[in-house]
Amino acid sequence: MQYLALNQTVTANDFTTNLNFTSTALSGNLSASAMLAYNGLMGNAYIVFSNTSADFRGVQVGFMKENGQMKLAYRNGDTWTSLGLADANTFYKFDITISTSTYKYSLNITDLSGTVLYSISDASVRGGISSFDLISLKTYQADISGNGLYVDNISLSVVPEPKTAFLLGSGGLLVLWGTLRKAGGKTLVCLLGPILLLAQSSLPAQEKRIGPADASSSFGYYSTCPENPSGKLVCYVTYKSGIKVDNSRQEGELWICNTDLTNHRKVTDIIGFSPHDGADQVWIDDNHIVFRDYDKTLRTSALRVVDTDTGKDTQQPVIGATTLGHNTKGSRVLFNVEAKDGAIGKLASGIYEWNTETGAVIPVFLQAEYATKILAQLPQSVIGQKPLPFEQWQCLHSQYSPNHEKIMFRIDMKTPGELILSYDLQKKNIVVMQADPEHFLHTLWLDNDGIVSHDRGNNPWTKPGILKYWKIGASEGRTIGIEGNHLAVSPDGKAFASETAYWSNPTVLRYYPIGTLDITKATVVAQSTHPEMTWKKSFHMNPSFSRDGNRLYYNKAMDNQTSGTFCSNLESK
Structure with missing residues (x-):
């Protein structure tokens, strides 16, 4: 050495x-x-x-x-x-x-x-x-x-x-x-x-690039697996040159390849999407992908579902959605609507379910119906900060529970901040997971009864938090992992992956089993030294596990102009 x-x-x-x-x-x-x-x-x-x-x-x-x-x-x-x-x-x-x-x-x-x-x-x-x-x-x-x-x-x-x-x-x-x-x-x-x-680097995982070497590419949300349900195909999006800052409208394409990274083929063009979370793309079944595009005429998002064999849309786009949800329930997928987009699509603010097989759009959670119940669960110290009117709240990161009986999502109230909520689809009851805003950083279901999230405490949103598990309705969480940022949960719920804090340089992605409380025991999978691309332009690492849990997918900035999509095998760990 x-x-x-x-x-x-x-x-x-x-x-x-x-x-x-x-x-x-x-x-x-x-x-x-x-x-x-x-x-x-x-x-x-x-x-x-x-x-x-x-x-x-x-x-x-x-x-x-x-x-x-x-x-x-x-x-x-x-x-x-x-x-x-x-x-x-x-x-x-x-x-x-x-x-x-x-x-x-x-x-x-x-x-x-x-x-x-x-x-x-x-x-x-x-x-x-x-x-x-x-x-x-x-x-x-x-x-x-x-x-x-x-x-x-x-x-x-x-x-x-x-x-x-x-x-x-x-x-x-x-x-x-x-x-x-x-x-x-x-x-x-x-x-x-x-x-x-x-003088030499000894990274423990074998890393392979998936997207093209001459263009930026991206997966979707953190912990949203880019593989189709059978684990035979991988989807990703590519960007045309000239990446701008986060939330600007980029033109690009939806691509798929085999899981052995052969036979890359274009599925369809995308008119406009952001570097942040790609096009929110998620598989519906082995041959259909739903994603968020942009309608230039109406100047709002348009949800699309395409057949990966033909590249053709199988339903008319849904107009007025702001973001897609993280996962699906059969042919159904959640999407979130905020006031500005909803006004164009004639949809009230809240969360909806799109049946991509029939085309039906069904309201699941409307802010107007539950605003009073949400505010009633907040302490007076928060109410005293004068939250914005419910019409201006924004729902995002909506996710079905593993048994599809509940959904979990984030509400941005602007003032005083972000809240994580659980909603029972059958009982119609809403639970504010922590009345003190801003604690949770990148939240996922771990099982049907509880969620995992990095607890920032009272630190700013740019700080990482220790990984904790909360039962629905619990006021306190149990520490089960090291500090991190964007989170991925393995299919069996026994391992996690996450990267370092916002604006960290290098940005380091680690993998570790549940119960790992010492950061030195976690495995370094990948790292990037280009914060301009990772943070300012919002190509977050957004890790996710493969369907079998044996590999990790993630984005990684290659320089201050290009970010790529990668995977690393975890079988040896």
Whole structure:
């Protein structure tokens, strides 16, 4: 196993970076230096160590605003504390000692003359670090006499040899770096040394690309299997060039191929759909796919169902739907309607069922009928935030329970936020799963009596949450997995897959059995280092399992212009 060692020497403000390969993993006391130049934007320095590629922890030092000024700050676990030290026109030296057994660190901050300015002891390192920008460097500009951050004398109790690797490497020290601009206009990239980076990547899953290499492609919703019910065909959508930001109308095509990834063939053209969740495509049976298209004349969505053998529509499109549901009940599929689209299709806001065999559209849940019952289940603290009128609410991510007796869906009330609801199709009763909005992040049925979702607590929607299981009507959930984002549940309900938080870089997809509470025990399946495509243009990974549970499907950004569709075999895990 080879490591890439980067060593930096400094002579009279001249920085020289040397790169060489070594077969020895460093340990003990390490001398390291790094510079993070700062030009008024938020910046952070990490010193990171890892036992495996899935367990990055580290000391984080950055900047926070205090009394209108930017001051150096350090992170103790999840809490930021200002050091009260101005960032301007000063270099600071950091002496850091980290224990990889207790995950505690001490930090002495001095000026370059050695005068101690601040001391920290018994602080907790930050865990779950996944956002680095090593592949596409973020550069910061500063004059050599200007502001910056200097790190030296890092001591680790243990630096273990890594077991697997991110593309950016693992098992060593890491500090974000910037571009240092010297007097006279000469620009140098200021790195740190020593740092260990794996020269090779050892991803555990065998990855295969499904869509074309010269165009973007996408699957549908998270955990919606792209295979037909017999598991013989896979469907995906492709996009014409020039991907715009999320929710813009893209032109493309619906394609299918065999599950062994042979015999790719176009089914039909799609006039307009979004990078976000593709065209919501889902199989009705072995030969029919329902998906969301766009009617340019009416300027609204049009649901279509096509025969994959002929490419022909088998029913007239449904006008006025906003989004499709995640799964089907025989020939029936749920769809969601918000006010703007519903007015065009003469459909009231709510959830409907489309019988793709007969063409019949049946209302299932209408917001006007249940708004009062929903509001009655909310605490006064939420009512006091003055929710929008029910006509302006939006239903989305509707899903049948495994026995098709209930549906679960999300309602966006704008103010105060999102709610997850369960609705019994026979008893006609509605249950608000958690009266405090914004807790649930990407929710799915696990069985007929309960749901799984990442619980964000009171964190912003961009943060990942720990996977929990809730019985319908329960006020508290039971932890059954690690933190994640978009979720996939295996067909037997015994395994999950999910990726890292919004705007993480790299974006890392992991697979793990139910009950896995240690992120280091999860298997890294795939990763991407192109947040522009993954997050800004909304090509989310959206993992899903195959019908037999032996492979994982997902989207993955290849660069900032292209995102592809992939699968990885899980049989060896």
